[in-house]
Amino acid sequence: MRPSSPSGDRSSRLRLVAPFVCLALLTACGTTSQSARLESPAETGRSATPGTTPSDVPTSTAEVDVERDGLDPAVVTGVRYATHDGYDRVVIDLKGDIPGYKVQWVKEFLEDGSGEPIGVRGGAYLQLTLFPANAHDDDGYPTWKGGPVYPANLKNVGDVVRTGDFEGRVGIGLALARRAGFQVKEQSGPSRLVLDVAH
Structure with missing residues (x-):
């Protein structure tokens, strides 16, 4: 039986690691685009003032x-x-x-x-x-x-x-x-x- 070459071991390892790297990159990209979609107060027309409740609004x-x-x-x-x-x-x-x-x-x-x-x-x-x-x-x-x-x-x-x-x-x-x-x-x-x- 021929011993495997170091380059063959390296390519096998790369084939195993590559899917995990892609998965990590996709997860990171998904997180970034989700946070980018969060609405700011200016986009929703709401004030940034925290803690306001309906009882604060005069009637x-x-x-x-x-x-x-x-x-x-x-x-x-x-x-x-x-x-x-x-x-x-x-x-x-x-x-x-x-x-x-x-x-x-x-x-x-x-x-x-x-x-x-x-x-x-x-x-x-x-x-x-x-x-x-x-x-x-x-x-x-x-x-x-x-x-x-x-x-x-x-x-x-x-x-x-x-x-x-x-x-x-x-x-x-x-x-x-x-x-x-x-x-x-x-x-x-x-x-x-x-x-x-x-x-």
């Missing part, structure tokens, strides 16, 4: 009226906004105690003092009025700069509008794509008022 459209007497005027230092799963959020940053406020549906936004209409388009208009409050400092310089119309371009909130800063009242309007449920939350450290509006 009430009832007007809100909170009276607070004997306070020094709060100062509006800025207004921020962002979209979340199921709702848009508008945050009013304040210096001082949270003042009284009223949130109501209106037919259009009117400039405080003059009563002139403010030309913004929307399917519904939600007006927030803070009192006592100012959006300027003691020298009359604005503390909430820019505007009076701030394009938000969220899912329901199209524009945020400063409707006034007059006689201890600050008006903030939300031009919405449609009438929807909303809720107001008070937060401290620092003081801020949060207004959530459903999509």
